[in-house]
Amino acid sequence: MALRRFDLEAGGETFAFKPETEPTIQFWLDKYPVERKRSAVIPMLWLAQKDNDGWLSEPAMREVADRLEMPYIRVYEVATFYTMFRLQPVGKHHIQLCGTTPCMLRGANNLKEVCKSKIGKPMHVTDDGRLSWEEVECLGACVNAPMVQINDYYYEDLTPESFDEILSKLQNGVDVAPGTFVDRLNSGPAGELTSLMESGLFDGSRNAISELPNLPGAEPAEAETPEPAPAPKKSEEGKTTLIADSKKAETEIAGEKPEAVEVAAGEEDDLKRIKGIGPVNENALNDLGIYKFSQIAAWTQDNIDWVEGYLSFPGRIEREDWIAQAKALAAGEETEFSKRVDAGEVESSMDEEGDS
Template identity: 45%
Template sequence: MSVRRLAEDQFQPVGFSFNEENAVWAEATIAKYPEGRQQSAVIPLLMRAQEQDGWVTRAAIEFVADKLSMPYIRVLEVATFYTQFQLKPVGTRAHVQVCGTTPCMLRGAEDLIKVCKSKIHHDPFELNEDGTLSWEEVECQGACVNAPMVMIFKDSYEDLTPTQLEHIIDRFQAGKGSDITPGPQVDRIYSAPAGGPTTLTEEIVVQKAKIEPAPVAEAAVPPANAARPVTTTDETNPALKTPADGKSATPGGPDVKAARKSAKPASDEIKETISETAAADAAGKGTKAQKAPVAGQLSLDDKNRPAGIDKPATPDDLKMISGVGPKIEGILNGLGIYTFAQIAGWQKAEREWVDGYLKFAGRIERDDWVKQAEALARGGEAEYIKVFGKKPR
C-alpha cells in the first residue's frame, strides 16, 4: 500500500468549517448513532468535508475530530487509510483513480495509466495546467470481472480501452462528465456476460403433474335437489332418544361417550398384538418379558435373532459403542441385549439379523460393533482407548 501523507503546509488552508447546509446535515448524521457512539460518524463527516472543499485538509481533520471529541491522530488514521480521501488538492473536474491490481493489470491497466500520463500529467497527484484534472493508481476497487476500470469521484467506469478513457477524460475536461454513463462501457449489464446472456436464454416451461381427486362414492353425494334428512326424532337417531328421567339426550351424552370409549382404534389393537407377541417370544426363550419395539419387518422368531437375557442389576452403557444412541439402546434392551459381552459374541448371522431389524444397511459391520464391544467388555474405557486411540463416543 502506498504511503499517504498530508499535503505540504503551503497548500493547507488556515481553517475549516461546514457551510450552513452541511452543518445541518452533520448534526443530523451524528444524531443517527447511539449515545456514546457518535464517533462512528467520522467517515461520513470526512467525506462531506472533502465534497465541500475538493480534498481533506488538515484543518478539516481537526474540525471533525473536535466535533466528535476524538484525538486528532485517530481521525488522521482514518483519512490516511482510505484512498477515497484525497490528502492534497486534486482536479476540480475529475480525479481519475486507476486500479492497478492484478486483474486490471492483466486486462490493460498499464495502458490506461499511459493515457493519464499523456492527457493529465506525467506524475500522479499532479494537476494539469488548468488545475481541473489529476490522477493516481490505487488498489482493487471491487469490479475485477469488469477489468480494467477507473473511478472518478464516486462513480466507476469499467471494461475500458485506452480510447474510451481518452474520451471520458475529454468530457470531464469540458465540464460534461455527466454525459458519460457510469458502469460497464461495453454491451453488458453490470457483471453479466459481455454481449448478453449465453446460457438459459430460452424460457423453460415446467409442467406440473396433475393430481386427480380421489373418486367419491355416488351414495356420498346426494342429488342437488335432494332434501336434507331430518335427524332430530327418536326413530331416525336412536342416540337422541329421550331417557326415562325425562332429560333430553345430547350427542355427547354418557351413552355415546361410553360407546366411543368401548370402541378401541385399530392401531391400539395392533400395538397390543405386537406387545403380546414380543412378550410371549421373550418368555419362550427364558428371558424377561419385554415390549420390544418393532424397528423392522424381521420376525422375532427368526433363528438368527441373538439370544437375550434378563436385565442385570447394572446393565452396560451400550451408548459407549459408536453408532448406538439412546433410541437404539432402548431397542436392543427390548431384545434382551444389555451387555457388551453379548454383542461381542454375535456371529455373522446374528449381526446381519440385528442390522436388518434396525434397518442399518451394513452399519454394524462398518462401525465394527463387535470389536468395540470386545474392548469395552475386556477393560472398559481404558481398553477402548488402547485399541482405538480415542475415547468411546
C-alpha cells in the same frame, strides 16, 4: 502501507462545512450516543473531503476533531490510514485507476499510459484544475475490467480509446454518464444472451413438471385465520402498558410481585433518572404501584425476577444495575446518567425511544 502526509501549505488556515451539509452531519451524529459521537469520525471526514474539493486539509481534519471532541492526532491517524481520504489537492474529476490483477490482465496498464499522457504523474492536477489521477487497489468490479472510478462513479469495460475520449470530454467541461462502455447490461455477457436460450431449461418441462407452483391465478391454499392479538391494556391516564393482559400474566410469572404503594400527585420520583427506564417502562411500573426510588432499591431477587418477567426483558434490571442506581438516588445522591437526564441530554427521558 506507504507513509502518507497531508499538505500543510495547500490547506490554508480555516475550513467550514457547507450549510447544506449540516443536516447530513446531524444524521450521522444521531446514530450514536452523545458519549460515543467520535464513532462518526469516518463519515464526518468523508463529508469534510466532499466540502473541501475532494481532499482533506489539515484545518478540515481539525474541524472534525473539534466537533467530535477528539484529540487532533486521533483524527489524523484515521485520515492517514484509509486511502479513501486524499491528503493533497485533486482535480475536479479525480480518477482512481484500478491496477489490481484482473484489471491489469485486461489492460489497466494501457489505461495508466493514457493517464500519464493526458494528466501527468499520479496526483498531479492539470493546469485547468479539472483532472488528477492515482492508482488504487481493487475496486470490486473485476467482471467489468479494466475500470476506473471518477469521483463517486464507476466507468467500466474501458479501452485506451474510450478512456481517452472520457478524459477529453471531462477536460472540456462535458459530463460523461458512468457505467459500462461495451454492449452489455451491467455485468451481463457482451452482446446478446448466450445461455439459458432453450425454454425447457427454465419452464420445468425438461423435468416433466406440468405446472409450476404459485403461478398467478392459481387457487391459494386455505390458511387458518389467526386470532387477533388482545388489545393492550390502558392505564388510567390512557397510556399503553407493555402487558396485554396483566391479570393473567401476573399469575404465570415466576418470582414475587413487588409491594405497591400509593402516592399523592406530584410526589412520584422521576424513575426515568434510572438508566434503562424510559417513559413507557415508567408508566408500566406506575401501573404496578411503583413510584419511588426507595421501592426499587428494596427489591429482592424474587421481585427482580417477577418484574423482568412482567416487562418481558429478562436480565435487564441486573445488567443495567437498577437497584444500585435506585439506592443512590433514594439517598439523594446523583449518578452519571441522572446528571445527563437532569441536563436534558438523554432523549429517552423525553420520549419513548429506548424502551424496547
